[in-house]
Amino acid sequence: MRGEKQEDLSERTWFPQIEKVVELTAAQLPVVVLTGAGISVASGIPDFRSKGGLWEKFDPFDYASMSSFREDPARVWEMLRELYATMCGKKPNVGHQALAALEQAELLSSIITQNIDHLHQQAGSLDVIEFHGNGAYLECLSCGARSSARKIPKQASRKHFSPPTCKQCNELLKPTVIFFGEPIPFHAVERALRAVQKCGTFWVVGTSADVMPAGTLPAAASENGAKVIEINLVETSLTHSGHCDLSIHGRQEEILPLLAERLIERCSKG
CATH class of the missing domain: 3.40.50.1220 (TPP-binding domain)
Known part of the structure; x- marks a missing residue:
């Protein structure tokens, strides 16, 4: 062979x-x-920038920016959940x-x-x-505590989805990846x-x-x-x-x- x-x-x-x-x-x-x-x-x-990739559906300068995340985290998490779905279980x-x-x-x-x-x-x-950065972890924007991204809720619709929050201080969690607007x-x-x-x-x-x-x-x-x-x-x-x-x-x-x-x-x- x-x-x-x-x-x-x-x-x-x-x-x-x-x-x-x-x-x-x-x-x-x-x-x-x-x-x-x-x-x-x-x-x-898939390559996010290629045809059919994530950025064809979600404008990265809109959905993957820190300003958007702070203004409407649920909207940005809609994109993030799809991103994690593409990476889930991959070897x-x-x-x-x-x-x-x-x-x-x-x-x-x-x-x-x-x-x-x-x-x-x-x-x-x-x-x-x-x-x-690395999508394997989530980090609290307030206290800096980290947790595994495997625990991201898998609800089907945005209507019933709440962005994940920190177990220690109940503030928003963000993936430990670099957004537009971050160095x-x-x-x-x-x-x-x-x-x-x-x-x-x-x-x-x-x-x-x-x-x-x-x-x-x-x-x-x-x-x-x-x-x-x-x-x-x-x-x-x-x-x-x-x-x-x-x-x-x-x-x-x-x-x-x-x-x-x-x-x-x-x-x-x-």
Whole structure:
């Protein structure tokens, strides 16, 4: 079965580039990876910005802003409940697992993610820097107490839904994700910049890297001497930006496991 899978992948247009990525990466370790929504699509979580995604139904500047949350939390929670429904029960895919395997092999030092789905951690990755927070928890806007997002009420209609409140002070709970109008956590930016400064190769996986400040990282890595490698389904603005040394366009769930396997094998030989 394994042989059949390899034979199928050898017919992909991107297959000849695998060894180029392996050689570039093996020569300049460690790897730091920037991930976006594209890595979780194979887990069944749609890209919010794509056709049919969450932002097609809910204007993010309206529903995902702190001002809207404070003005009408029940309305914003209508969007949040749909968001949680898309993430509920989803598991890491082979792409997440491949990155975790690279970290375990001490070839990957950090993952910087724009995702809020907690799937990198579920896959076993330890050094995960979250730019947009984590949807696994809720936090009280008053006392700061945290609780699990698994306890979000599942009432069917907004009419009978009340936004969750804190058990300690009865104030509103908000997911520990970054809304429009909130700054990216300083500690996350600081950790990301340190990781970029120390990396030899910077992979960009499942993101166009257009959203700031994550969008500044490929250029920062390149200017620091790292090789920048893009792994996306299609061309993005990064592809021809001048900061990208190599692009592979295909499904990350096919590419990443093969890359991880070949890179671990290559580096184990010294």
